[in-house]
Amino acid sequence: MAEIRVLPTHLVNKIAAGEVVERPASVVKELIENAIDAGATRIDVSVEDGGRKLIAVTDDGCGMSAEDLALALASHATSKLTSVDDLLGISTMGFRGEALASVGSISHAHIRTRRRDDDGGCEVSASGDTIEAVRPCAAAPGTTVTVRDLFFNTPARRKFLRTVNTEMGHVTERLIRLAIPHPTVAFTLRHNGREVQNLPAVETTGARIRDLFGDKLSEGLLPIAPREREVGVAGLIGRPEAARGSGKWEYFFLNGRYIRDRLIAHALREAYRGLIDPGQFPVAFIFIEMDPEEVDVNVHPTKIEVRFRNGQLVHGELLAALKDTLNKANLVPRASLGTEASGRTVSADASESDPAGEQRRDSLRQALADFFKATPPTQPRFSFPERPARTHHGEPPERARSARDDDRPRVPQAPPSRFTAPVGEPAPAGARLEPPSPSPSPPPAIQIHDSYIVTACEDGLVIIDQHALHERVLYNELKERLTGPEGTGAGGRLTAQRMLIPETIEVTAAETSLLESNVELLSRLGIEVAAFGPTTVAVQQFPSILAEHGVPPGRFIRETIDKLSEDATTDPERVLEDLLEMMACRAAVKAGDALSPEEIESLLRGSETTEKASSCPHGRPTTLKLTLRELEKQFKRT
Ligand code: ADP
Ligand code: MG
Numbered sequence: 001m002a003e004i005r006v007l008p009t010h011l012v013n014k015i016a017a018g019e020v021v022e023r024p025a026s027v028v029k030e031l032i033e034n035a036i037d038a039g040a041t042r043i044d045v046s047v048e049d050g051g052r053k054l055i056a057v058t059d060d061g062c063g064m065s066a067e068d069l070a071l072a073l074a075s076h077a078t079s080k081l082t083s084v085d086d087l088l089g090i091s092t093m094g095f096r097g098e099a100l101a102s103v104g105s106i107s108h109a110h111i112r113t114r115r116r117d118d119d120g121g122c123e124v125s126a127s128g129d130t131i132e133a134v135r136p137c138a139a140a141p142g143t144t145v146t147v148r149d150l151f152f153n154t155p156a157r158r159k160f161l162r163t164v165n166t167e168m169g170h171v172t173e174r175l176i177r178l179a180i181p182h183p184t185v186a187f188t189l190r191h192n193g194r195e196v197q198n199l200p201a202v203e204t205t206g207a208r209i210r211d212l213f214g215d216k217l218s219e220g221l222l223p224i225a226p227r228e229r230e231v232g233v234a235g236l237i238g239r240p241e242a243a244r245g246s247g248k249w250e251y252f253f254l255n256g257r258y259i260r261d262r263l264i265a266h267a268l269r270e271a272y273r274g275l276i277d278p279g280q281f282p283v284a285f286i287f288i289e290m291d292p293e294e295v296d297v298n299v300h301p302t303k304i305e306v307r308f309r310n311g312q313l314v315h316g317e318l319l320a321a322l323k324d325t326l327n328k329a330n331l332v333p334r335a336s337l338g339t340e341a342s343g344r345t346v347s348a349d350a351s352e353s354d355p356a357g358e359q360r361r362d363s364l365r366q367a368l369a370d371f372f373k374a375t376p377p378t379q380p381r382f383s384f385p386e387r388p389a390r391t392h393h394g395e396p397p398e399r400a401r402s403a404r405d406d407d408r409p410r411v412p413q414a415p416p417s418r419f420t421a422p423v424g425e426p427a428p429a430g431a432r433l434e435p436p437s438p439s440p441s442p443p444p445a446i447q448i449h450d451s452y453i454v455t456a457c458e459d460g461l462v463i464i465d466q467h468a469l470h471e472r473v474l475y476n477e478l479k480e481r482l483t484g485p486e487g488t489g490a491g492g493r494l495t496a497q498r499m500l501i502p503e504t505i506e507v508t509a510a511e512t513s514l515l516e517s518n519v520e521l522l523s524r525l526g527i528e529v530a531a532f533g534p535t536t537v538a539v540q541q542f543p544s545i546l547a548e549h550g551v552p553p554g555r556f557i558r559e560t561i562d563k564l565s566e567d568a569t570t571d572p573e574r575v576l577e578d579l580l581e582m583m584a585c586r587a588a589v590k591a592g593d594a595l596s597p598e599e600i601e602s603l604l605r606g607s608e609t610t611e612k613a614s615s616c617p618h619g620r621p622t623t624l625k626l627t628l629r630e631l632e633k634q635f636k637r638t
Contacts, residue, residue: 021102023161024051024150025170030099031145032178035059038143041201042186045175049192050167052150052158060142063115066122070134072111073104073126100145105129106157108148114139128153165517169565172197172510176212177258180251180285183208189509196509198534206236209285214506214535217242217249217283224286224325231290231314233321238283239329240275245559245582246566249283255292259306264288267315271322288314445600451591453600460627466603467591468616473606475584475617478545482524482576495544496526502538503554511561512537518564521572525579529557549587556586581617 021027028045035043038061048054064072103109104126114121121139125132151158161167168191175197179187183205189197199211210218221236238249252264264286272282296307308314445455453464481492507515515522515529515537522528526543539553546556563578589595595603607613607622616622632638 021106021150021157023170024055024167025174027051027055027103027107027147027150028057028171029174029178030103031055031057031147032175034099034145035061035143036178036182036185038062040142040185042188044188044190045171046190047168047171047192050161050164051171052161052164052167053148055147055150056144058142058144060140063118063121063141063143064111064113065115065118066134066136069111069113069122069124072100073109073124073131074101103147103150104131106154107150107152110146110148111143112137112139112146113143114141116141163517165513168513169510172508176508177251179212180205180208181253181256181258181287205285205287209236213508216506221283221285222325222329224321225328227317227321227324229317231288231317233286233288233318235284235286237286237322237325240272240282240326243272243276243280243282245280245562247281248562248565250281251285253285253287254295254297254306255289256287257297257303260304261306263308263311263315264318267318268322270319271326275326286318288318290314445604447595447600450594453595453603455604457625460625460629460631463624463626464604464607465591465616465620465622466593466595467588468620469607469613469622470588470603471584471616472613472622473603473610474545474587475580476610476612478580478583479577482580493524494526496528496541497544497547498541499539499553502530502532502540503552503557504532504536504538505554505558506535507537507561508535511565514561514564518575521576521579522560524576525583527557527560543583546583546587551586556583559586584617
C-alpha cells in the first residue's frame with residue numbers, strides 16, 4: 001500500500017481553489033465579501049476580459065497590518081473564526097480563511113493594504129506555489145487585491161471559461177447579489193476601462209434595487225408586510241403582471257447572504273399560484289432573518305446553499321407573509337382598469353414618484369386604450385393565405401392532404417352529407433341535402449368555453465386546443481419565413497414595423513451587452529433596440545406579426561432578454577428556435593378568446609397545410625380525437 005503523506009500546502013490550496021473558484025466571478029465575490037467584512041463604505045471593482053486577464057478590487061475598509069498581510073495568503077488563515085463554537089454563530093461573510101490562499105495559488109495575485117492609523121502601507125505578491133515576503137509601500141487607507149491571469153496554471157479550468165460576455169454576466173450578477181443587501185456601501189464596476197455599474201451609497205434596499213433595475217421594475221414592488229416571528233421575513237415582491245419569463249429576478253437572502261434554496265423558491269411559487277402563468281416567475285427580493293444557529297451555512301464551499309434545521313417552519317412563515325402581502329394589495333392589473341378606477345391607481349402610484357410625469361403617461365396610455373376599444377378591429381385577428389397544401393409528388397392538394405394525416409380536422413369541401421350539420425345544433429331540415437353550390441361550406445365547427453374548437457373529422461370528432469394549434473401554425477410560418485421551405489437554409493428575415501414612439505425598457509449592464517452580442521439574431525427576427533441611457537434601451541423596430549396580434553413590445557423584449565440570458569445553449573439556431581417559440585406563443589390566440597366563425601375557419605384551414613399540426617412547438621398535443629367506434633362503445637351501441 002502506498003505511504004500516506006501530508007499534501008504540500010500549495011497543492012491543498014489548489015484543490016480548495018477548485019471548489020471555491022469556479023470562474024472569475026467567484027473571485028470577484030470572495031474579494032467583495034472580504035471588503036464588506038473589512039467595513040468598507042465604497043468598493044471599486046475593475047475587470048479586464050471578463051476577469052481572465054485582471055480582477056482588481058479596491059476598498060476603503062480597515063486594512064491589514066504587515067503581520068496579518070503575511071498570513072492572509074496562508075491556507076486557513078482567518079481573523080474571523082477562532083473556535084468551533086464560532087462556526088455556529090457566523091455573522092461575517094467569509095470565515096473559512098481559504099479564499100485568498102486559493103486565489104493566490106492559481107493566479108498572479110497582489111495585495112496592497114494600509115490601516116488608517118498606520119504611517120505607511122505594505123504589499124505582498126503570490127504566484128502559484130510561491131508567496132513573496134511582505135514589503136512596505138505607499139498606500140491609501142484600505143486594501144486593493146489584484147488578481148491577474150486567473151487559472152494560468154490550471155489549464156483544465158481555463159478551458160471551461162465561456163465567452164467574455166458570459167463571464168462578465170456572471171461577474172455583474174455576483175456584484176448585484178452583494179450590492180442588494182448592502183445598500184449603504186457604494187459600488188462601481190468597470191469592464192475594460194468602461195464603467196458598467198455605478199451604485200451610490202443609499203439608505204434602503206428599495207433605493208438600491210431602483211438603481212440596479214430601474215424605475216419601472218422598482219415602482220410596482222410591494223413591500224412584504226413585516227412579521228416579527230421566530231423567522232423574520234422582509235423584502236419586496238412584484239405584482240403578478242410584472243412576472244418574468246425566467247427565475248432570474250428571484251433573489252433570496254438569508255441573514256444578508258444571497259442563497260439559492262428550493263424550499264424558499266417553492267413557497268414563492270405557491271404564493272403566486274393562480275396569479276401568474278405557470279411558466280412565469282415573479283420578481284422577488286426576499287430577506288429571511290433567523291437565529292444563525294437554526295441554519296447550517298457551511299454545507300457548500302461557496303455558501304450558496306444552506307440547510308435549515310426546521311425547513312417546514314421557514315416555508316410556512318414565508319408563505320404566510322407572501323400570501324398576506326398579495327392579499328392586501330390591490331392586484332387588478334392597471335391596464336384593464338376603467339377610467340375611473342385607473343384615476344385612483346394613478347394617484348396611489350403618484351405618491352411614490354414623479355407624480356406629474358406618471359399621471360401624464362397613464363392618461364396617454366388610457367387614451368390610446370380607449371381609442372382602440374372604440375374602434376374594434378374589422379379584420380379577423382389572424383388569417384391564413386389560402387395556399388394549397390405542399391405536395392411531394394404533385395398530386396392535387398386534396399389527395400395529398402388526406403394521405404398525410406387523417407386525424408387532422410378538415411374543412412370539408414364536399415363532406416359526407418350526414419355530417420354537414422354543425423355539431424351541437426339541431427340539424428335544419430335541409431341539412432341532409434348536398435350543398436347546391438360548389439363553394440366550400442362553412443366548417444361544421446363550434447367553439448366551446450372560448451377555448452376549444454369541436455369539429456367533425458372523417459371517422460369521428462376532434463377537439464382542438466385553439467391556443468396550441470394557433471401557436472403551431474404561427475411557429476411553422478415564422479420558421480419557414482426565416483429558414484426557407486423545409487429548412488433549405490434560404491435565410492430570410494421577418495418583416496418588422498418601425499415604432500412611432502419607441503418604447504423604452506430598463507436593463508442592466510449585463511443585459512445591454514447581451515443585446516449587443518445578439519444584434520444580428522434579433523434583427524433577423526425583426527427586432528431592433530438601441531441604447532437610450534445607461535440602464536435603458538428603446539425598442540425601435542418590432543416584428544409585424546407580433547404588432548398585428550397586439551403583443552406589447554416592451555414586455556416582449558423583456559421576455560426576450562430573459563430568454564437570452566437564461567439560454568444555456570449558445571448554438572444560434574437553437575436560440576432562434578427558442579425565440580420563435582416564444583413569438584408564436586405570444587401572438588397566438590389565448591384560451592378565453594372568443595373567435596368569430598371566420599377565425600375558426602381560418603385556423604382550421606391553417607392547420608391543414610401545417611406540418612406536425614398535432615402538437616404545439618413545446619410538444620403538447622393540439623388535438624384530441626374521439627372515433628365513431630369509441631363513441632359507439634361509450635353509448636353501448638356495440
Ligand atoms: P476569510 O474571509 O474566510 O477569513 P480570506 O482568505 O478571504 O478568508 O481572507 C483571509 C483574511 O485576510 C481575512 O480573515 C481578513 O483578516 C484578511 N482580509 C482579506 N481581505 C481583506 C480586506 N479587503 N481588508 C481587510 N482584511 C482583509
Ligand atoms: Mg473571505
